Amino acid sequence: MREKSKILKVILYIVLILYAIITFYPFLWALAASFKPLKEIVSGNPNIIPKHATLASYEYIFGASSLFTRWFVNSVIVSTIGTVINIFLNTMAGYALARLDFPGRQRIYYAFLAFMMVPAQILLIPNFLILSKMGLLDTLTSLILPAAINIGNIFMMRQFFLSFPKDIEEAAEVDGLGRFATFFRIVMPLARPSIATQAVFTFMGFWNNFMAPMLYISTPSKYTLTLGLQTFVSQQSGIRWDHSMAASIISILPIIVLYIIFNGYFLQGIRMDGEK
C-alpha cells in the first residue's frame, strides 16, 4: 500500500510537471527568440539559448521607425479609461438592482439576463454601423463606448450587494448623508474586493481585445497592441520572428505584473464565473 501511494505520487508529479513544460515551452522559445538575430532564428538552430544574444529587436520596436510605443500607449489609454468607466457604471447598476426597490426592477433584471446570452457575432455588424453613424469609427472612443458596461459584472456586483449589510447605509443616512454621498463615499470603498476582481478582468478584456480594434480602427497610429501585433503577420516579406516575438513578450508583461500583484482576485473572479 505504501509503495503504491509513492508510485502514484511520482506519476502525479510527472503529469503536473509535463503539463507545466507544455505550457511554458512556447513562452520560453518566444522569449529566447526575442533576443536572437533573425538569421539565427530562421537557420533552424535547435538551441534555445541565443548564440549571439542581442537587444536589437527591442531597440527596433521601441525605435523611431516603429509605431509600437504608440500602440502600447493606446492600449494603456483604452484599457485604463474603459476599466474606470466600467467600475462606476457596473457597480451603480448592480447596486440599484440589488438594493433599491422600484417598479420595473424585475423586468430590467430579466432583460439583462437575456442580453447576456446574445453572442457577439449578432451585435458586431449593427454596432459597426451604429458607431459609423455616430461618427465614432476610427477613434479610441469606439473601443470604449460599446464596452462601457459589462452585464456579467453588473450581475457580480448585484450578487455582492445582496449580501451587503444594510445597517451601514442606515447609519450613514442617520448621519445625514444622501443616497449618492452614501454610495460613493461609504458603499463603494467597502465593495473594494469585488470591484478589484471586476477591474482586473475588465482591464485584461480591454488589453487583450482583438476583434473590436480590428473592426473599428483603420489608422495605424490609432492601433492598439493586439492589432499592432497582427501587422507582423500581414507583412509581404514574411514574418519578422525576431520583432514579433519581442513585441509579443512586451504585450504580455503588463498583465503578468497585474496577475502577480492581484493574484487572489484573479482566482476569485474565475471562481465566481464558475458559480454563475
Next chain:
Amino acid sequence: MASNLEYRKPQKTGQKRRNRETRQAYLFLTPALIIIIIFFVAAIAFALFMSFNKVNMFSQQFRFTGFKNYLNAFSDKVALKALSNTALFSFVVVPLQTLIALVIAYGLSSHAVKFKKTFRLIYFLPTLTSSAALTLIFMFIFNVAGPLNNFFMSIGFYNKPINFLQNPAYSLKVIMVMNIWSTVPTYMTIYLASLVDLPESFYEAAEMDGATSWDKLRYITVPYLRPITTYVLLTGIIGTFQMFDQAFIFSNGSGGPNNSTLTLALMIYNYAFGSLNTMGYACALAILLTIIIFAVSRLAEKINGGNGLQ
C-alpha cells in the same frame, strides 16, 4: 379617528420615500441602460431587420427580400465548409480541453502536491496572454524552421520539416492544439475552485472501503463535479463556435489555406466586411449561428444531465 390619522401619516411618507427611491434607482441605472439600449436593443433589432433585406452599403439601400438570405445559407458551399470546420473544431477541442482541465485540477488539488502556487502561475500564463500574442507565438513554434519541427526531427520523428502553417491538412489542427492549450487553464481553475469545496470525508469513507485513487476519481470526484462539467462544456461549445481571433490572425483574415481554417465567425466577418457587399446575408448567418449554438448547448446539457446555468 385619531388613530386613523396616525395610521395614514407614515404611509404618505412611505409613498414619498418610494418615489424618491425610484428616481434614485433610475439615476443609478441610466448610464448602463443607455449603453444597453443603443448597443444591444437597437443593435439586435437592426441585425434582424438587415437579415431580411438585401443591403447595399455603398448606396445605403435596403431591399426587402423576405427569407431569401436564410434560404441561401443552406445552399452556400462556403457556409457548409465553415460549418463543418467549426463543428469538427468544437467536437475535438471541447472534450479534450474538459478532460485535460479535469485531470490537471484533480492532480493539483491533491494534498501530496507541493509548489501549488508555482504550478498555478505557469498554468495560468496562456489565460493572461492575448489571442494575438498567443497566435503569433504558436505560429513561430510551428513554422517550418521553428522549434517544433527541429525537435521532432532531432528525435527522428520525420526528417523533412512539415509546413504546419501553409499545409491545409495541418493548419486547422494547429489551431485546435493552440485553442486547447490556451483554454485549459481557465477551466482547470474553475474545477479547482469547486474541488476545494469537496468534503474530505467523502474520500475518507471511500478509502475505508478500500477504494483506489482511480475509484475515487471515477465514483466521487467526477459525479461531484457534474454541474461544473456542464458549465465547462457549455462555455467550451459557445467559445469554440464563436472562435474568431486565432483563425483570423493565423490566416490573416482569409480563412486559408484553401478555406481550411475558415470558421463560422470568420466567414460572417468576411461576408459582412469583405468586398462582396453582403451585409444582410451576414446578419442572417449570425442569427443562424446563434440558433446553432443554442441547440448544440441544449443537447450537450441534456447528455451530461446537469443544469449548468443554475
